[in-house]
Amino acid sequence: MKTKSLPLAGALLLAGCGLQPVQPWQREDLARPEMAWERGLVEEGAIRSHTYQSKEAAIGGPALGGGGCGCN
Amino acid sequence: MSTPKPSRALLALSAAAAALPGYSGEAQAWAEEQADAGYRYSHYQEASLPASATNGGAGERYEVDSHQFHLLHPYGEAWDFSADLMLETMSGASPWYVAPGSGGQAIQVLSGASIQDQRTVLQGRARQHLEQGRRALSLGVSKEDDYLAYSGGVEAEWDFNQRLNTLSAGLGYSYDQLKPTDGGSARFPNRIAKADKDSFTAYAGLSRVLTPQTVAQLGLSYSYSDGYLSDPYKLAYVDANLLPDSRPPDRNQWALTGRLRHYLRSLQAALHVDARYYTDNWGVASDSLEVAWVQKLPSDWRLTPSLRWYQQGHANFYRPYYNATREDGFYSSDYRLSAYGALSGRVAAEKSWRGFSFSAAVEAYQSDGDFALRSVSDESPGLVDFLVVSAALSYRWSLAPPTPRSGGALQPEPALPAPVQIVPATP
Numbered sequence: 438m439k440t441k442s443l444p445l446a447g448a449l450l451l452a453g454c455g456l457q458p459v460q461p462w463q464r465e466d467l468a469r470p471e472m473a474w475e476r477g478l479v480e481e482g483a484i485r486s487h488t489y490q491s492k493e494a495a496i497g498g499p500a501l502g503g504g505g506c507g508c509n
Numbered sequence: 510m511s512t513p514k515p516s517r518a519l520l521a522l523s524a525a526a527a528a529l530p531g532y533s534g535e536a537q538a539w540a541e542e543q544a545d546a547g548y549r550y551s552h553y554q555e556a557s558l559p560a561s562a563t564n565g566g567a568g569e570r571y572e573v574d575s576h577q578f579h580l581l582h583p584y585g586e587a588w589d590f591s592a593d594l595m596l597e598t599m600s601g602a603s604p605w606y607v608a609p610g611s612g613g614q615a616i617q618v619l620s621g622a623s624i625q626d627q628r629t630v631l632q633g634r635a636r637q638h639l640e641q642g643r644r645a646l647s648l649g650v651s652k653e654d655d656y657l658a659y660s661g662g663v664e665a666e667w668d669f670n671q672r673l674n675t676l677s678a679g680l681g682y683s684y685d686q687l688k689p690t691d692g693g694s695a696r697f698p699n700r701i702a703k704a705d706k707d708s709f710t711a712y713a714g715l716s717r718v719l720t721p722q723t724v725a726q727l728g729l730s731y732s733y734s735d736g737y738l739s740d741p742y743k744l745a746y747v748d749a750n751l752l753p754d755s756r757p758p759d760r761n762q763w764a765l766t767g768r769l770r771h772y773l774r775s776l777q778a779a780l781h782v783d784a785r786y787y788t789d790n791w792g793v794a795s796d797s798l799e800v801a802w803v804q805k806l807p808s809d810w811r812l813t814p815s816l817r818w819y820q821q822g823h824a825n826f827y828r829p830y831y832n833a834t835r836e837d838g839f840y841s842s843d844y845r846l847s848a849y850g851a852l853s854g855r856v857a858a859e860k861s862w863r864g865f866s867f868s869a870a871v872e873a874y875q876s877d878g879d880f881a882l883r884s885v886s887d888e889s890p891g892l893v894d895f896l897v898v899s900a901a902l903s904y905r906w907s908l909a910p911p912t913p914r915s916g917g918a919l920q921p922e923p924a925l926p927a928p929v930q931i932v933p934a935t936p
Binding site (some may be wrong): 458459461463464465466467469470471472473474476477478479480481483484488489492493494495496497498499500501 | 526547548549551553575578579593595647660662665670671672673677681710712713714718719720721722724726728730731732744762763764766768770772774777778779781785787789791793795797801803804805811813819821824845846851859866868870874893895897900901902903904
């Protein structure tokens with residue numbers, strides 16, 4: 438039950454219920470490089486995802502991966 | 510035809526306003542018409558298995574050297590193109606099958622001969638920047654001695670609600686063809702000679718600026734694979750016989766992801782939290798949580814320690830070894846389908862200097878049944894521990910000439926009307 442309510446709580450949070458809209462001139466901190474979704478240089482996220490996916494059963498995330506195996 | 514260049518303040522504002530999920534970082538680059546090129550080297554080394562878990566002696570395992578080359582170049586005011594090339598050299602021994610020891614304990618048998626393989630991956634992407642978002646087309650090919658994959662995908666992002674929200678979605682397809690070494694030979698008559706599979710992926714994500722220092726994203730992804738999904742090199746010990754690894758011919762995989770970024774002004778640092786819940790129709794469920802601290806330091810240094818925890822349950826047909834045949838005929842002793850947990854710690858340092866950026870990172874990954882929250886009773890003896898060290902260098906340069914100013918003096922910027930219309934940096 439607790440697990441099932443998590444996505445709903447997350448959706449409500451993202452919908453911004455009860456939050457003051459953030460104005461464009463207030464977004465300086467959001468534009469800082471430290472805040473990027475993907476950290477690191479030269480597709481660091483891609484090779485890290487590939488490494489985990491080739492050693493673990495799970496895949497998936499908000500991005501498309503490339504094909505291929507490299508999985509011995 | 511020349512286009513009037515926007516003021517620096519407007520560029521900064523546009524970049525800031527565009528700092529939204531899936532877009533920050535590259536947003537500034539596009540707004541300022543910047544190109545970048547980079548190279549990354551990574552060395553991946555698996556730890557040897559302890560002698561107690563193998564059929565004698567320390568089990569030397571796999572290592573991979575990777576070279577990545579990246580190029581991103583804008584074209585005109587609305588397009589950019591990127592190309593990524595990866596060259597990998599893999600060598601070492603790989604888990605082959607698991608057999609019961611004299612006391613019934615599971616013993617990992619490794620492939621005797623050292624594997625040598627090379628992998629080349631080329632991916633290209635064309636992306637168009639629109640007034641309210643972006644759309645992209647990507648194509649890729651991956652080639653190994655025994656493996657060939659073609660992939661393609663379309664992705665789109667749509668900013669709305671004054672760019673407080675971004676909706677993103679993507680569709681992808683991959684066709685993979687396997688031609689295992691020595692498949693169908695006299696030495697390995699049970700190994701398939703050739704097989705293929707199709708994989709379809711779809712995802713959707715919604716991100717939201719929550720506060721001037723906080724942004725969050727929820728995502729859902731689904732993948733369907735159809736075809737040969739077994740490992741042609743692995744065997745399963747079934748009632749004193751060695752049978753080929755055999756898995757169901759289709760797989761439905763779901764992942765629910767949540768990401769949060771929060772900036773702490775007083776510390777000049779950002780907290781990153783990435784979480785994922787995963788489940789599939791093979792009975793595997795997994796959780797992962799990664800927390801990173803991105804600390805800005807003087808002289809354009811950045812230090813990022815991070816910790817990742819992962820756990821998974823086993824596939825419903827997985828066993829380390831089988832004392833009897835199964836009705837469905839599915840067998841796999843691949844440690845990837847075992848129940849276990851894993852912890853990894855990572856530290857990365859990055860330095861920027863003019864257009865150059867340099868980074869170095871080290872990550873240590875350890876897996877163990879004890880790292881899972883649920884008790885693990887049939888843990889694989891072949892669980893992997895590894896170390897990755899990497900270094901990267903990139904260079905970013907501007908394609909747009911410096912903004913000419915009439916009269917040579919800085920003009921005062923016009924006051925921003927309220928509510929502000931977000932004007933793209935380039936029309």
